[in-house]
Amino acid sequence: xxxxxxxxxxxxxxxxxxxxxxxxxxxxxxxxxxxxxxxxxxxxxxxxxxxxxxxxxxxxxxxxxxxxxxxxxxxxxxxxxxxxxxxxxxxxxxxxxxxxxxxxxxxxxxxxxxxxxxxxxxxxxxxxxxxxxxxxxxxxxxxxxxxxxxxxxxxxxxxxxxxxxxxxxxxxxxxxxxxxxxxxxxxxxxxxxxxxxxxxxxxxxxxxxxxxxxxxxxxxxxxxxxxxxxxxxxxxxxxxxxxxxxxxxxxxxxxxxxxxxxxxxxxxxxxxxxxxxxxx
Amino acid sequence: xxxxxxxxxxxxxxxxxxxxxxxxxxxxxxxxxxxxxxxxxxxxxxxxxxxxxxxxxxxxxxxxxxxxxxxxxxxxxxxxxxxxxxxxxxxxxxxxxxxxxxxxxxxxxxxxxxxxxxxxxxxxxxxxxxxxxxxxxxxxxxxxxxxxxxxxxxxxxxxxxxxxxxxxxxxxxxxxxxxxxxxxxxxxxxxxxxxxxxxxxxxxxxxxxxxxxxxxxxxxxxxxxxxxxxxxxxxxx
Numbered sequence: 001x002x003x004x005x006x007x008x009x010x011x012x013x014x015x016x017x018x019x020x021x022x023x024x025x026x027x028x029x030x031x032x033x034x035x036x037x038x039x040x041x042x043x044x045x046x047x048x049x050x051x052x053x054x055x056x057x058x059x060x061x062x063x064x065x066x067x068x069x070x071x072x073x074x075x076x077x078x079x080x081x082x083x084x085x086x087x088x089x090x091x092x093x094x095x096x097x098x099x100x101x102x103x104x105x106x107x108x109x110x111x112x113x114x115x116x117x118x119x120x121x122x123x124x125x126x127x128x129x130x131x132x133x134x135x136x137x138x139x140x141x142x143x144x145x146x147x148x149x150x151x152x153x154x155x156x157x158x159x160x161x162x163x164x165x166x167x168x169x170x171x172x173x174x175x176x177x178x179x180x181x182x183x184x185x186x187x188x189x190x191x192x193x194x195x196x197x198x199x200x201x202x203x204x205x206x207x208x209x210x211x212x213x214x215x216x217x218x219x220x221x222x223x224x225x226x227x228x229x230x231x232x233x234x235x236x237x238x239x240x241x242x243x244x245x246x247x248x249x250x251x252x253x254x255x256x257x258x259x260x261x262x263x264x265x266x267x268x269x270x271x272x273x274x275x276x277x278x279x280x
Numbered sequence: 281x282x283x284x285x286x287x288x289x290x291x292x293x294x295x296x297x298x299x300x301x302x303x304x305x306x307x308x309x310x311x312x313x314x315x316x317x318x319x320x321x322x323x324x325x326x327x328x329x330x331x332x333x334x335x336x337x338x339x340x341x342x343x344x345x346x347x348x349x350x351x352x353x354x355x356x357x358x359x360x361x362x363x364x365x366x367x368x369x370x371x372x373x374x375x376x377x378x379x380x381x382x383x384x385x386x387x388x389x390x391x392x393x394x395x396x397x398x399x400x401x402x403x404x405x406x407x408x409x410x411x412x413x414x415x416x417x418x419x420x421x422x423x424x425x426x427x428x429x430x431x432x433x434x435x436x437x438x439x440x441x442x443x444x445x446x447x448x449x450x451x452x453x454x455x456x457x458x459x460x461x462x463x464x465x466x467x468x469x470x471x472x473x474x475x476x477x478x479x480x481x482x483x484x485x486x487x488x489x490x491x492x493x494x495x496x497x498x499x500x501x502x503x504x505x506x507x508x509x510x511x512x513x514x515x516x517x
Binding site for chain 2: 004005006007008009046049050051053054055056057058059061062063065099100102103104107108111112
Protein backbone atom coordinates (compact mmCIF):
# COMPACT_ATOMS: atom_id res chain seq x y z
CA UNK A 1 0.00 0.00 0.00
CA UNK A 2 3.06 2.22 0.12
CA UNK A 3 2.35 4.93 -2.35
CA UNK A 4 5.80 6.42 -1.92
CA UNK A 5 4.45 9.90 -1.36
CA UNK A 6 2.97 11.99 1.41
CA UNK A 7 0.61 14.88 1.01
CA UNK A 8 2.45 18.16 1.40
CA UNK A 9 -0.12 19.80 3.65
CA UNK A 10 -1.86 18.60 6.75
CA UNK A 11 -5.45 18.81 5.60
CA UNK A 12 -5.88 15.18 4.70
CA UNK A 13 -4.14 14.15 7.90
CA UNK A 14 -6.49 16.21 10.03
CA UNK A 15 -9.55 15.31 8.09
CA UNK A 16 -11.95 13.73 10.51
CA UNK A 17 -14.48 12.33 8.18
CA UNK A 18 -13.13 8.86 7.86
CA UNK A 19 -10.43 6.58 9.11
CA UNK A 20 -8.03 7.51 6.39
CA UNK A 21 -4.83 7.33 8.35
CA UNK A 22 -3.15 4.35 9.88
CA UNK A 23 -3.02 4.16 13.63
CA UNK A 24 0.18 4.55 15.57
CA UNK A 25 1.80 1.38 16.92
CA UNK A 26 0.34 2.03 20.34
CA UNK A 27 -3.18 2.18 18.97
CA UNK A 28 -3.73 5.92 19.13
CA UNK A 29 -4.92 8.03 16.24
CA UNK A 30 -1.92 10.23 15.47
CA UNK A 31 -4.10 13.18 14.53
CA UNK A 32 -5.60 13.36 18.02
CA UNK A 33 -2.50 12.77 20.08
CA UNK A 34 -2.12 16.52 20.43
CA UNK A 35 -5.08 18.44 21.75
CA UNK A 36 -7.31 20.39 19.44
CA UNK A 37 -6.27 23.77 20.82
CA UNK A 38 -2.60 22.98 20.37
CA UNK A 39 -3.20 21.59 16.90
CA UNK A 40 -4.95 24.76 15.85
CA UNK A 41 -2.10 26.89 17.16
CA UNK A 42 0.42 24.81 15.27
CA UNK A 43 -1.43 24.77 12.01
CA UNK A 44 -2.07 28.51 12.06
CA UNK A 45 1.49 29.48 12.84
CA UNK A 46 3.81 31.02 10.29
CA UNK A 47 6.60 28.54 10.98
CA UNK A 48 4.36 25.61 10.17
CA UNK A 49 3.09 27.13 6.96
CA UNK A 50 6.42 28.25 5.72
CA UNK A 51 8.84 25.61 6.91
CA UNK A 52 6.82 22.48 7.50
CA UNK A 53 5.12 22.34 4.14
CA UNK A 54 6.26 19.62 1.80
CA UNK A 55 8.74 18.26 4.28
CA UNK A 56 9.67 14.60 4.24
CA UNK A 57 11.64 12.55 6.72
CA UNK A 58 15.01 13.75 5.48
CA UNK A 59 13.98 17.41 5.41
CA UNK A 60 13.00 17.18 9.07
CA UNK A 61 16.68 16.89 9.89
CA UNK A 62 17.35 20.03 7.85
CA UNK A 63 14.72 21.91 9.76
CA UNK A 64 15.94 20.74 13.13
CA UNK A 65 19.48 21.82 12.39
CA UNK A 66 18.46 25.19 11.02
CA UNK A 67 15.59 26.24 13.22
CA UNK A 68 15.33 24.29 16.45
CA UNK A 69 17.34 25.75 19.29
CA UNK A 70 15.13 24.92 22.24
CA UNK A 71 12.56 22.37 23.31
CA UNK A 72 9.17 23.44 24.44
CA UNK A 73 5.49 23.41 23.78
CA UNK A 74 3.81 26.75 23.49
CA UNK A 75 5.20 29.90 25.00
CA UNK A 76 4.24 33.45 25.48
CA UNK A 77 0.96 35.19 25.96
CA UNK A 78 -0.37 34.14 22.58
CA UNK A 79 0.67 30.52 23.10
CA UNK A 80 2.96 30.52 20.12
CA UNK A 81 4.03 27.00 19.21
CA UNK A 82 7.73 26.29 19.18
CA UNK A 83 9.47 24.96 16.08
CA UNK A 84 10.12 21.84 18.14
CA UNK A 85 6.40 21.29 18.60
CA UNK A 86 5.61 22.02 14.96
CA UNK A 87 8.17 19.48 13.82
CA UNK A 88 6.83 16.94 16.29
CA UNK A 89 3.42 17.40 14.75
CA UNK A 90 4.95 16.96 11.32
CA UNK A 91 6.50 13.71 12.49
CA UNK A 92 3.07 12.58 13.62
CA UNK A 93 1.84 13.25 10.12
CA UNK A 94 4.75 11.55 8.40
CA UNK A 95 4.68 8.50 10.67
CA UNK A 96 8.29 7.43 10.13
CA UNK A 97 9.01 3.77 10.72
CA UNK A 98 11.43 2.27 13.21
CA UNK A 99 14.44 2.26 10.89
CA UNK A 100 14.19 5.99 10.31
CA UNK A 101 13.66 6.62 14.01
CA UNK A 102 16.82 4.65 14.70
CA UNK A 103 18.67 6.96 12.37
CA UNK A 104 17.28 10.00 14.11
CA UNK A 105 18.09 8.70 17.54
CA UNK A 106 21.46 7.17 17.05
CA UNK A 107 23.32 8.47 14.05
CA UNK A 108 21.64 11.86 14.00
CA UNK A 109 21.21 12.12 17.72
CA UNK A 110 24.90 11.76 18.41
CA UNK A 111 25.52 14.84 16.35
CA UNK A 112 22.39 16.92 16.87
CA UNK A 113 20.95 16.77 20.36
CA UNK A 114 17.70 18.49 19.49
CA UNK A 115 17.08 15.84 16.86
CA UNK A 116 17.45 13.23 19.56
CA UNK A 117 15.08 15.13 21.83
CA UNK A 118 12.52 15.37 19.05
CA UNK A 119 12.75 11.69 18.20
CA UNK A 120 12.44 10.72 21.87
CA UNK A 121 9.34 12.85 22.15
CA UNK A 122 7.87 11.16 19.11
CA UNK A 123 8.70 7.70 20.41
CA UNK A 124 7.02 8.47 23.71
CA UNK A 125 3.89 9.59 21.92
CA UNK A 126 3.46 6.77 19.47
CA UNK A 127 5.19 3.60 20.57
CA UNK A 128 4.04 0.91 22.94
CA UNK A 129 5.14 0.95 26.56
CA UNK A 130 7.80 -1.76 26.37
CA UNK A 131 9.25 -0.23 23.21
CA UNK A 132 9.32 3.20 24.85
CA UNK A 133 11.28 1.97 27.84
CA UNK A 134 13.64 -0.04 25.71
CA UNK A 135 14.34 2.81 23.32
CA UNK A 136 14.51 5.70 25.76
CA UNK A 137 16.44 4.24 28.63
CA UNK A 138 19.88 4.40 26.98
CA UNK A 139 19.43 8.14 26.69
CA UNK A 140 19.26 8.55 30.42
CA UNK A 141 23.04 8.74 30.16
CA UNK A 142 23.18 11.63 27.71
CA UNK A 143 24.41 14.65 29.60
CA UNK A 144 24.15 17.35 26.96
CA UNK A 145 22.41 20.60 27.74
CA UNK A 146 19.14 21.67 26.25
CA UNK A 147 17.36 24.99 26.35
CA UNK A 148 13.75 24.76 27.42
CA UNK A 149 11.12 27.41 26.86
CA UNK A 150 7.85 27.23 28.66
CA UNK A 151 5.17 29.45 30.09
CA UNK A 152 7.54 30.36 32.88
CA UNK A 153 10.29 31.49 30.55
CA UNK A 154 13.55 29.93 29.45
CA UNK A 155 15.42 27.44 31.58
CA UNK A 156 18.24 24.97 31.36
CA UNK A 157 17.66 21.27 31.17
CA UNK A 158 19.57 18.22 30.01
CA UNK A 159 18.82 15.45 27.57
CA UNK A 160 18.67 12.90 30.37
CA UNK A 161 16.40 15.18 32.39
CA UNK A 162 14.15 15.60 29.39
CA UNK A 163 13.98 11.85 28.76
CA UNK A 164 13.23 11.29 32.43
CA UNK A 165 10.39 13.80 32.20
CA UNK A 166 9.05 11.92 29.23
CA UNK A 167 9.09 8.69 31.18
CA UNK A 168 7.60 10.01 34.38
CA UNK A 169 5.57 13.18 33.87
CA UNK A 170 2.05 13.50 32.55
CA UNK A 171 2.39 16.55 30.42
CA UNK A 172 5.45 17.55 28.47
CA UNK A 173 5.69 20.18 25.77
CA UNK A 174 2.01 21.07 25.66
CA UNK A 175 0.95 17.46 25.13
CA UNK A 176 -0.68 15.09 27.56
CA UNK A 177 1.34 11.92 27.33
CA UNK A 178 -0.72 8.78 27.25
CA UNK A 179 -0.45 6.90 30.50
CA UNK A 180 2.15 4.20 30.40
CA UNK A 181 2.17 1.33 32.86
CA UNK A 182 5.03 1.57 35.30
CA UNK A 183 8.22 -0.28 34.72
CA UNK A 184 7.56 -2.64 37.59
CA UNK A 185 4.35 -3.82 36.01
CA UNK A 186 6.05 -4.52 32.74
CA UNK A 187 8.80 -6.39 34.51
CA UNK A 188 6.21 -8.49 36.26
CA UNK A 189 4.58 -9.23 32.96
CA UNK A 190 8.00 -10.33 31.75
CA UNK A 191 7.98 -7.92 28.87
CA UNK A 192 11.04 -6.14 30.17
CA UNK A 193 14.18 -7.00 32.00
CA UNK A 194 14.71 -5.32 35.35
CA UNK A 195 16.66 -2.15 34.85
CA UNK A 196 20.37 -2.12 35.46
CA UNK A 197 21.32 1.44 36.16
CA UNK A 198 24.70 2.61 34.93
CA UNK A 199 25.23 4.15 38.35
CA UNK A 200 25.42 0.68 39.83
CA UNK A 201 23.21 -1.26 42.14
CA UNK A 202 21.05 0.90 44.36
CA UNK A 203 21.69 -1.22 47.44
CA UNK A 204 25.41 -0.71 47.13
CA UNK A 205 24.91 2.98 46.61
CA UNK A 206 22.83 3.32 49.73
CA UNK A 207 25.36 1.45 51.78
CA UNK A 208 28.16 3.68 50.59
CA UNK A 209 26.10 6.73 51.37
CA UNK A 210 25.43 5.42 54.85
CA UNK A 211 29.12 5.06 55.60
CA UNK A 212 29.99 8.46 54.27
CA UNK A 213 27.16 10.10 56.22
CA UNK A 214 28.11 8.40 59.47
CA UNK A 215 31.67 9.52 59.17
CA UNK A 216 30.70 13.00 58.09
CA UNK A 217 30.33 14.13 61.69
CA UNK A 218 28.21 16.99 62.86
CA UNK A 219 25.38 16.51 60.51
CA UNK A 220 23.47 13.95 62.48
CA UNK A 221 22.61 10.42 61.51
CA UNK A 222 20.28 10.39 58.56
CA UNK A 223 20.75 6.70 58.02
CA UNK A 224 18.73 4.48 55.74
CA UNK A 225 16.96 2.96 58.72
CA UNK A 226 15.57 6.28 59.82
CA UNK A 227 12.58 5.65 57.61
CA UNK A 228 11.02 3.61 60.39
CA UNK A 229 11.88 6.14 63.02
CA UNK A 230 10.14 9.06 61.45
CA UNK A 231 7.89 9.63 64.41
CA UNK A 232 10.83 9.78 66.80
CA UNK A 233 12.90 12.09 64.72
CA UNK A 234 10.33 14.87 64.52
CA UNK A 235 11.68 16.90 67.44
CA UNK A 236 15.19 16.89 66.08
CA UNK A 237 14.15 17.87 62.57
CA UNK A 238 14.38 21.61 63.01
CA UNK A 239 17.89 21.30 64.41
CA UNK A 240 18.99 19.04 61.64
CA UNK A 241 17.50 21.30 59.08
CA UNK A 242 19.32 24.30 60.41
CA UNK A 243 22.58 22.46 60.52
CA UNK A 244 22.06 21.19 57.01
CA UNK A 245 21.60 24.66 55.71
CA UNK A 246 25.12 25.70 56.64
CA UNK A 247 26.86 22.75 55.09
CA UNK A 248 24.35 21.82 52.44
CA UNK A 249 26.36 23.24 49.66
CA UNK A 250 29.38 21.09 50.39
CA UNK A 251 27.50 17.85 50.24
CA UNK A 252 26.11 17.96 46.73
CA UNK A 253 27.38 14.52 45.89
CA UNK A 254 25.08 12.34 47.98
CA UNK A 255 22.11 12.84 45.76
CA UNK A 256 20.06 9.68 46.28
CA UNK A 257 19.90 9.90 50.03
CA UNK A 258 19.33 13.59 50.16
CA UNK A 259 16.41 13.35 47.78
CA UNK A 260 14.57 10.97 50.02
CA UNK A 261 15.33 12.76 53.23
CA UNK A 262 14.75 16.17 51.82
CA UNK A 263 11.17 15.34 51.05
CA UNK A 264 10.57 14.67 54.72
CA UNK A 265 12.40 17.73 55.92
CA UNK A 266 10.53 19.97 53.55
CA UNK A 267 7.41 19.50 55.57
CA UNK A 268 9.01 20.28 58.89
CA UNK A 269 11.72 22.76 58.21
CA UNK A 270 11.15 26.48 57.85
CA UNK A 271 11.36 27.56 54.25
CA UNK A 272 13.55 30.48 55.14
CA UNK A 273 16.35 28.09 55.90
CA UNK A 274 17.10 27.95 52.20
CA UNK A 275 18.61 24.55 52.55
CA UNK A 276 16.97 23.46 49.36
CA UNK A 277 18.48 26.09 47.19
CA UNK A 278 19.81 23.57 44.75
CA UNK A 279 16.47 21.97 44.18
CA UNK A 280 14.32 23.53 41.45
CA UNK B 281 -5.27 40.78 -53.04
CA UNK B 282 -5.57 40.51 -56.79
CA UNK B 283 -2.04 41.62 -57.60
CA UNK B 284 0.67 41.34 -55.07
CA UNK B 285 2.86 43.92 -56.55
CA UNK B 286 0.18 46.23 -57.80
CA UNK B 287 -1.64 48.37 -55.38
CA UNK B 288 -5.21 49.52 -55.60
CA UNK B 289 -4.09 53.00 -56.49
CA UNK B 290 -2.00 51.91 -59.43
CA UNK B 291 1.46 52.63 -58.05
CA UNK B 292 3.05 49.26 -57.43
CA UNK B 293 5.67 48.68 -54.73
CA UNK B 294 9.09 47.89 -56.10
CA UNK B 295 10.60 45.44 -53.69
CA UNK B 296 8.68 44.04 -50.78
CA UNK B 297 10.92 41.11 -50.02
CA UNK B 298 11.85 42.54 -46.62
CA UNK B 299 8.37 41.98 -45.31
CA UNK B 300 7.66 38.84 -43.34
CA UNK B 301 5.77 36.13 -45.14
CA UNK B 302 3.51 33.87 -43.24
CA UNK B 303 2.95 30.20 -43.78
CA UNK B 304 -0.81 30.15 -43.91
CA UNK B 305 -1.20 26.39 -43.62
CA UNK B 306 0.77 26.20 -40.43
CA UNK B 307 -1.33 28.82 -38.77
CA UNK B 308 -4.50 27.25 -40.03
CA UNK B 309 -3.50 23.97 -38.42
CA UNK B 310 -2.73 25.75 -35.18
CA UNK B 311 -6.08 27.45 -35.19
CA UNK B 312 -7.82 24.16 -35.77
CA UNK B 313 -6.04 22.56 -32.80
CA UNK B 314 -6.93 25.42 -30.56
CA UNK B 315 -10.53 25.32 -31.59
CA UNK B 316 -10.89 21.59 -30.97
CA UNK B 317 -9.31 21.97 -27.55
CA UNK B 318 -11.59 24.82 -26.62
CA UNK B 319 -14.57 22.84 -27.77
CA UNK B 320 -13.59 19.89 -25.62
CA UNK B 321 -13.01 22.10 -22.63
CA UNK B 322 -16.32 23.86 -23.02
CA UNK B 323 -18.01 20.50 -23.37
CA UNK B 324 -16.38 19.25 -20.18
CA UNK B 325 -17.39 22.42 -18.38
CA UNK B 326 -20.94 22.08 -19.57
CA UNK B 327 -21.14 18.48 -18.44
CA UNK B 328 -19.71 19.36 -15.05
CA UNK B 329 -22.26 22.11 -14.70
CA UNK B 330 -25.07 19.75 -15.55
CA UNK B 331 -23.86 17.25 -13.00
CA UNK B 332 -23.57 20.00 -10.44
CA UNK B 333 -19.83 19.54 -10.03
CA UNK B 334 -16.99 21.94 -10.42
CA UNK B 335 -14.80 21.71 -13.47
CA UNK B 336 -11.13 21.10 -12.87
CA UNK B 337 -8.47 21.35 -15.51
CA UNK B 338 -7.09 17.90 -16.20
CA UNK B 339 -3.52 17.34 -15.10
CA UNK B 340 -0.85 17.22 -17.74
CA UNK B 341 1.43 14.27 -17.33
CA UNK B 342 4.60 16.06 -16.38
CA UNK B 343 4.13 17.58 -13.01
CA UNK B 344 6.84 17.39 -10.40
CA UNK B 345 6.64 16.37 -6.80
CA UNK B 346 6.54 19.11 -4.27
CA UNK B 347 9.74 19.62 -2.37
CA UNK B 348 10.45 21.34 0.88
CA UNK B 349 11.44 24.96 0.82
CA UNK B 350 15.16 25.62 0.80
CA UNK B 351 15.28 29.06 2.42
CA UNK B 352 13.13 31.33 4.45
CA UNK B 353 10.73 33.37 2.33
CA UNK B 354 12.18 36.80 1.72
CA UNK B 355 9.65 39.32 2.89
CA UNK B 356 11.85 42.38 2.85
CA UNK B 357 12.78 42.66 -0.78
CA UNK B 358 10.40 45.51 -1.48
CA UNK B 359 10.44 47.31 1.84
CA UNK B 360 10.94 51.03 1.40
CA UNK B 361 10.65 50.95 -2.35
CA UNK B 362 8.28 53.34 -4.07
CA UNK B 363 6.56 51.91 -7.12
CA UNK B 364 3.97 53.18 -9.52
CA UNK B 365 0.97 50.95 -9.61
CA UNK B 366 -1.91 51.00 -12.09
CA UNK B 367 -4.97 52.65 -10.65
CA UNK B 368 -7.19 49.63 -10.97
CA UNK B 369 -4.74 47.20 -9.45
CA UNK B 370 -5.44 45.90 -6.03
CA UNK B 371 -5.79 42.63 -4.30
CA UNK B 372 -6.97 39.57 -6.04
CA UNK B 373 -6.97 39.13 -9.73
CA UNK B 374 -6.83 42.79 -10.64
CA UNK B 375 -3.31 42.57 -11.88
CA UNK B 376 -0.02 43.39 -10.30
CA UNK B 377 -0.58 45.61 -7.33
CA UNK B 378 1.34 46.61 -4.25
CA UNK B 379 2.32 43.74 -2.03
CA UNK B 380 3.34 40.21 -2.83
CA UNK B 381 2.51 39.34 -6.40
CA UNK B 382 2.25 35.83 -7.75
CA UNK B 383 2.93 35.73 -11.46
CA UNK B 384 1.69 32.22 -12.08
CA UNK B 385 -1.75 32.87 -10.66
CA UNK B 386 -1.98 36.63 -11.25
CA UNK B 387 -2.85 37.38 -7.66
CA UNK B 388 -1.64 40.00 -5.21
CA UNK B 389 -1.51 39.60 -1.46
CA UNK B 390 -1.06 42.27 1.14
CA UNK B 391 -0.01 40.09 4.02
CA UNK B 392 2.78 37.62 4.52
CA UNK B 393 0.42 35.09 6.06
CA UNK B 394 -1.87 35.24 3.03
CA UNK B 395 1.18 35.04 0.82
CA UNK B 396 2.57 31.91 2.38
CA UNK B 397 -0.85 30.31 2.45
CA UNK B 398 -1.21 31.02 -1.23
CA UNK B 399 2.18 29.61 -2.07
CA UNK B 400 1.16 26.41 -0.33
CA UNK B 401 -2.30 26.24 -1.90
CA UNK B 402 -3.34 23.69 -4.48
CA UNK B 403 -4.32 26.42 -6.93
CA UNK B 404 -0.81 27.77 -6.97
CA UNK B 405 0.87 24.38 -7.06
CA UNK B 406 -1.14 23.37 -10.08
CA UNK B 407 -0.33 26.59 -11.86
CA UNK B 408 3.32 26.01 -11.16
CA UNK B 409 3.10 22.47 -12.38
CA UNK B 410 3.47 20.53 -9.16
CA UNK B 411 1.34 17.89 -7.62
CA UNK B 412 0.74 18.38 -3.95
CA UNK B 413 2.62 15.24 -3.06
CA UNK B 414 5.96 14.81 -1.43
CA UNK B 415 8.23 11.86 -1.97
CA UNK B 416 8.85 9.69 1.04
CA UNK B 417 12.41 9.37 2.21
CA UNK B 418 13.99 6.08 3.13
CA UNK B 419 16.32 5.41 6.03
CA UNK B 420 19.35 5.68 3.73
CA UNK B 421 18.18 9.08 2.53
CA UNK B 422 17.93 10.20 6.10
CA UNK B 423 21.37 8.83 6.86
CA UNK B 424 22.88 10.62 3.91
CA UNK B 425 21.16 13.85 4.78
CA UNK B 426 22.41 13.74 8.36
CA UNK B 427 25.95 13.17 7.10
CA UNK B 428 25.69 16.13 4.71
CA UNK B 429 24.40 18.43 7.38
CA UNK B 430 27.12 17.38 9.76
CA UNK B 431 29.73 18.20 7.12
CA UNK B 432 28.21 21.58 6.56
CA UNK B 433 28.13 22.37 10.25
CA UNK B 434 31.74 21.31 10.65
CA UNK B 435 32.87 23.45 7.76
CA UNK B 436 31.09 26.47 9.10
CA UNK B 437 32.72 25.94 12.46
CA UNK B 438 36.13 25.71 10.85
CA UNK B 439 35.66 28.96 9.01
CA UNK B 440 34.70 30.69 12.18
CA UNK B 441 37.63 29.61 14.27
CA UNK B 442 40.02 32.43 14.97
CA UNK B 443 43.27 32.25 16.82
CA UNK B 444 43.93 34.36 19.85
CA UNK B 445 46.11 36.70 17.83
CA UNK B 446 43.40 37.31 15.26
CA UNK B 447 40.83 37.95 17.92
CA UNK B 448 43.07 40.45 19.67
CA UNK B 449 43.64 42.27 16.40
CA UNK B 450 39.92 42.35 15.68
CA UNK B 451 39.29 43.72 19.13
CA UNK B 452 41.86 46.46 18.62
CA UNK B 453 40.36 47.44 15.30
CA UNK B 454 36.91 47.63 16.80
CA UNK B 455 38.17 49.78 19.66
CA UNK B 456 39.90 52.16 17.23
CA UNK B 457 36.73 52.44 15.16
CA UNK B 458 34.69 53.20 18.21
CA UNK B 459 37.10 55.92 19.26
CA UNK B 460 36.92 57.51 15.83
CA UNK B 461 33.16 57.39 15.80
CA UNK B 462 33.01 59.00 19.21
CA UNK B 463 35.41 61.73 18.17
CA UNK B 464 33.41 62.53 15.08
CA UNK B 465 30.20 62.61 17.10
CA UNK B 466 31.70 64.99 19.61
CA UNK B 467 32.92 67.28 16.87
CA UNK B 468 29.52 67.28 15.25
CA UNK B 469 27.85 68.16 18.49
CA UNK B 470 30.23 71.03 19.08
CA UNK B 471 29.66 72.29 15.58
CA UNK B 472 25.93 72.08 16.08
CA UNK B 473 26.07 74.04 19.29
CA UNK B 474 28.18 76.68 17.65
CA UNK B 475 25.74 76.99 14.77
CA UNK B 476 22.83 77.32 17.17
CA UNK B 477 24.57 80.06 19.08
CA UNK B 478 25.27 81.99 15.94
CA UNK B 479 21.73 81.59 14.72
CA UNK B 480 20.45 82.97 18.02
CA UNK B 481 22.73 85.97 17.69
CA UNK B 482 21.65 86.56 14.14
CA UNK B 483 18.01 86.52 15.11
CA UNK B 484 18.75 89.22 17.65
CA UNK B 485 20.43 91.45 15.13
CA UNK B 486 18.21 90.94 12.10
CA UNK B 487 14.81 92.45 12.68
CA UNK B 488 12.00 93.41 10.42
CA UNK B 489 11.77 96.56 8.32
CA UNK B 490 9.27 98.36 10.52
CA UNK B 491 11.34 98.09 13.65
CA UNK B 492 13.65 101.05 13.95
CA UNK B 493 16.22 101.61 16.60
CA UNK B 494 17.16 105.11 17.46
CA UNK B 495 20.37 106.35 16.11
CA UNK B 496 20.94 103.59 13.69
CA UNK B 497 19.73 105.04 10.45
CA UNK B 498 20.16 108.73 11.19
CA UNK B 499 22.30 109.44 8.16
CA UNK B 500 19.88 107.61 5.91
CA UNK B 501 16.93 109.49 7.38
CA UNK B 502 18.63 112.74 6.77
CA UNK B 503 19.42 111.81 3.21
CA UNK B 504 15.86 110.63 2.65
CA UNK B 505 14.56 113.88 3.99
CA UNK B 506 16.73 115.58 1.43
CA UNK B 507 15.37 113.28 -1.21
CA UNK B 508 18.39 111.07 -1.69
CA UNK B 509 17.50 107.46 -1.19
CA UNK B 510 20.57 105.94 -2.68
CA UNK B 511 21.06 102.44 -3.93
CA UNK B 512 20.67 99.30 -1.93
CA UNK B 513 18.79 98.96 1.30
CA UNK B 514 19.25 100.59 4.59
CA UNK B 515 19.23 97.26 6.31
CA UNK B 516 22.30 96.54 8.23
CA UNK B 517 23.87 93.44 6.87
